[in-house]
Amino acid sequence: MTTKRIAFLGPEASFTHLATKSLFQEDVLVPIRTIPECIEAVANGEVDIAVVPLENALEGTVPLTIDYLFHEAELFVTAELISPIEQHLMVHPSNEERWEEMTTVYSHPHALAQCHKYLYYRFGKVPLEQSSSTAAAAKYVSENEDLCIAAIGNTSAATEYGLKIVEHNIHDFHFNHTRFFVISKKNDCIVRDGHTDQVKTTVMITLPKDDRSGALHQVLSVFAWRQLNLSKIESRPLKTGLGQYFFIIDVLEDEKKPMMIGAIEELKSLGCGVKSLGSYYTYETKNEAIRS
């Protein structure tokens, strides 16, 4: 196997980094600051693959990822990673004694939202500041010892940046998982040990321009009569005007199977725009990996 360059939403010890390490042990991992820059790095050939967060079980889709894949890039999904997420509150060790006096809490917007109830009921008056990732927040706290501030992130980030965890598991709901997309220029499904049995295809669909009634119903029936099982449907703004959307649909089938080929052809003949992101397997990260 040749060594590849894999970009991930960094810096080191982000949840994205931990998920990336679980699938790519032999490759060169390249931390990149933002999701669009990760995607651009694949598009312009700087790296072979990028791993970016797609969806969280508590907070839903990461809009930047899905919108960038629809509007800006011609890339494919080659695998998806699913990781358990445990959020902890951490401070610089020199502020450990007075951590409850913290003046600001930093983290990625998704992480802040996952801990909304905790933050609201315990520290309702403390301002929240968004960072580009949970690890970026931890790094910032480590570099600002003089400020009594906190970050929300995982145990690896606390270790990596020498921070002290002062409250464990502050996410509001126990079942907290995040889905990450492994994206590439090539439509090559990654097949390694440990993938789940179910293959999935993600398609992005725009409705016919004539705005006829029942258009979405027609789209769904294309899958329904073929007994193609959907595991997700979501709409996102097309950015062309209010009320105009594209739909992201996950289908539990391989795009190369006759029923899927037929479904995509039928959607096109109905006047829909169809962009397939490819077919891929799921790899689940173990709980231990997010604590290592």
Ligand SMILES: O=C(O)C(=O)C[C@]1(C(=O)O)C=C[C@@H](O)C=C1
């Ligand atoms: O990878 C990270 O650490 C991130 O900050 C990103 C991200 C996300 O976008 O959902 C990843 C996992 C967690 O759900 C919280 C934040």
